[in-house]
Amino acid sequence: MNDKPMRRKPWALGIVIFLGLVLSGSGYAAATSTYQAEFGSPEQIAEGKKLFLANCASCHGTNGEGAIGGPSLIGVGAASVDFQVGTGRMPGQASGPQLYKKPVQFTEEQISAMAAWVASLAPGPAIPAEEYLRADGDATHGGELFRINCAMCHNAVGAGGALTEGKFAPGLEGVTEKHIYEAMVTGPQNMPVFNDANLTPEDKKDIITFLKYVEENDSVGGLELGSIGPVAEGLFTWIFGLGFIIAITVWLGAKAN
């Protein structure tokens, strides 16, 4: 279930997703990709098509060509399906400026089957290989790349941030290595695409390494107040710091019994 409240402009969602997937998909098709989509077995593809027809075709068309409310999926690749369905964003439910993360609706096998079918429609970014998902790269380089390419939207340590008109860059804590990678190559929703010419697979691995380092190591300074910077620190000072001290002054000024 979607636990977030509804947002405005239901029609905007359709347009945004439509444009998003068309552009990222067709854009990617034009790019030289290091991964060629690996097609699954014919049985898997057939299973994927069945699932697709039952759950996705009403918006995306019976052949994934797109329809009212859903963009074409031709050329978006397996990575896109794996990300969108694997994080619960698809099947979409709430209408608003942006799709939310939700509990995942399908099993791993079902997602793989649908991904295989969509990948069979046209070449697109594939699900990344395991070797790029191990967080054992260069965290320093990853951190630098993250600050230059990602921090402006997702915050310096991935706490998330605001975009225009109610859209937002989600926080990255708890997002799996695979989904981080897939988001970079597919550019879901309004996120730009970071193809392999821009950030090489090694670069992406470094970024994942950095994010996982930050996620796994608690702040040396103590509790973090959401890692959102000086605003939280200021509010804490006023409410708890000054609040506690005022409580002391009241005790100090009160007469003893």
Place this chain on the structure above:
Amino acid sequence: MSVITEPKTVIGKAANYVDERLTIGSVLKNFGRKVFPDHWSFMLGEVAMYSFVILIISGTFLTFYFQPSMAEVHYEGSYAPLKGMEMSIAYASSLDISFDIRGGLLMRQVHHWAALLFVAAAGLHMLRVFFTGAFRKPRELNWVVGFLLFLMGMAAGFTGYSLPDDLLSGNGLRIIDGMIKGIPLIGPAVSSGFFGGEFPGTEVVARLYSLHIMIIPALIIALLGIHLLMVVVHKHTHYPGPGRRDDNVVGYPLMPVYVAKAGGFFFLVFGVIAAIAATFTINPIWNYGPYDPSPVSAGTQPDWYIGWLDGALRLAPSNLDLVIAGFVIPMGVMLPIIVSLVFLVLVGAYPFIEAWVTGDRREHHVLDRPRNAPTRTAIGAAGVTFYAVLWAGASTDLIAVNFQMSLNHVLTAMQILLILGPVVAYWVTKRACLSLQRKDREIALHGRETGRVIRLPHGEYIEVHEPVDKYELWKLVDFKDYEPIMPRPNKKGKITVGTKLRSAISKIYFEDRIAPVSKAEYELAHADHGHAAVEEKPKRKPKQLKKNL
């Protein structure tokens, strides 16, 4: 002439030694039993002062390790995700303080939390002084000194915030650079002088360091000295109440009670800051990375006390550049600067404005209860609202994300609130004060409602009112009250513009007023129509009151 007798005990000898050289005996005689009024709200200024002492102590520790140089080095310290990174020595040494020096992180966090608390406590102290009218004669000049101290606190904070040369503070400096450049005629030259050339240059951290550890603290110490000296000269104000008058001061003697309380309070403030610093991260510079002009993090904000200025920048309307004869005046920058300056000038000048309006030349040592100065309280509430909206304006993006709203809607709402909020706050506060005054009058005249309803012999139901005791009554009826002034012609028989203005403002201040209960009203209420309160308990309290009349 008799021979001076020498004391025998060790303490006696030591005291004798000091006194014969420093007249300490006379100092103790004059100040040892000086009376200080006791109230929790009188300690806010103390919180600020103690925070400042803590800042000096922790700051001294930090200066032993911090190196204010912008020369580039490769980081080789403990923090893995920055190892090998090119960065300034300032940033590297700040990281070393955080990770590689025992107690360094604690002191950094103590220093930063104390800084936030310093300005916050000073701000709250100013609000207390404002809302109780403590700035009135003879303390107008001390208000100005305190106001300057608040500005200095902001300056100290900002210069310190910028020292680690991390990405967050670097972008803060970049914003300052952009604002400076926008000032007509002198902007680019001032920017060049500040940064020692083009932004970011290699000088600015060292220059800010000089300001941060020398000039600004020296000015704060000097101003603080004057501030305290004036408190001693004027003696502290006290809240209204029985026995508290403009010609006395009621409280506890400095020695021993006040020394124990105020001295202990220093340790309490330090202890609270240490506890917070031990358990809560502040300014995790390692998260932000070294300054680089290209990246930026979402949620780039200044520390809270600069927030209102950042908010002013955010709330300016779009596309406001003026072009006059080919010269550009970036009003998107200048408008917020001008608005902020006007606001500050009004805050600094308020005591003089109010004194001019009332024409009251008396010394005031008894504070006003905020309700008893409705217009001042309303003006204060409007000012606080204005400031608060600007302050909140600096976190539009965080508000949007955390409350799932559109960033654009939040910003537009803030723009509207900035204009409407103070007006509404003024009106609501003034009405609330007048209502509270009316309630006070009711209680003074007819006593408190007890909630007990009784039936009189002739069948009438009434609620029993219990008269307040004389101490409570005095508190309710003893306050200063003003009337609007009429514009009167001067010696030449003319009514000047200034006179008209003063009379108009005076009308705004005092046209709606609730006068204190007069003796005649009080006697009327108690003598004739036989109010329930008086009938219910005729034996005790009214007699007691009569005795006092």
Place this chain on the structure above:
Amino acid sequence: MSDLEKYSSGSATSIERPIKDPGLEPHRVRMTDKSEKHARTAEKQVAGLFVISIIGAIIAVWGFFAFPIIDGDLSATRNNALWMGIGMALSMLGIGFGAVHWAKTLMPDNEVAEARHAARSDDDTRAKAIEIVKLADGESGFSRRKLIRRTLYGALAFFPIPAVVIFGDLGPVVGDTLKHTMWRSGTRLTKDPTGIPIKASEVTIGSVFHVIPEGLKDLEEHKLEEKAKAAVLLVRVNPGELKEDPEKAGWSYDGIVAYSKICTHVGCPVALYEQHTHHLLCPCHQSTFDLADHCKVIFGPAARPLPQLPITVDDEGYLVAQSDFLEPVGPSFWDMRK
């Protein structure tokens, strides 16, 4: 009446109070005043708090030695700060609470009143002060010797001037450095921070590249200053979606456009690109620019569009600048158009 009542009360009213000031409220006797047992308990409490303070100090010292810094082990640093902090907090709170409790329970709490006097010196003192000033004036001849007085004023007015002028070398004279960047005709667009040149074919639709000019990475001096002006954002959009002025039509390459990343408001990096709306958002003050429409300001406090860097491709297919920016980048300043 006291001397405080001599001043004008302005528009204050004078309403007679219903009662006379009843004077200070009677003193309330505390338990510790009444019973020695309570006093003894309070004494023990105070002493206990002081003992807690001593224990706190010991914890702090223990924390310092128990958690030495170990390279790469963040928990050592964490524990060090935590235990020293908690120990110091305890040691100070113990003293603080102890001293205040002592004052509140065992020291007398009778309120006392002390007289105040008006700040104004009395007339006699004033007369004497004025006399002294007059005497000093007469003895020095300050009023009488106009020549001395006026030249002194002059000297006092002139002497601070060198103190201002001496700061003249704080920064170089602003030439036209603000109006130029490192970009030249033929400078390759390279990736930030690696400095790897970018081929047009690599910039797919929906991509965003953070760009620095070729050679910036290897600058010996003024690297950050140049980067602060030359940082560029490179984006490819569907050519059909670009609204291009005829005079700037040649500045893009097949839907690839390059814009200055430095906000025209106060200079933050405008780095947030939304690939479907083509909006560029500045995270500092929320100025929003429409990348598809020459980066015009559509929201927020900025007033000028982001300057566009004219680009093309070289023989090897790499993206290069056609020239420098044709207007100053970053925040507006007064003589930027001169």
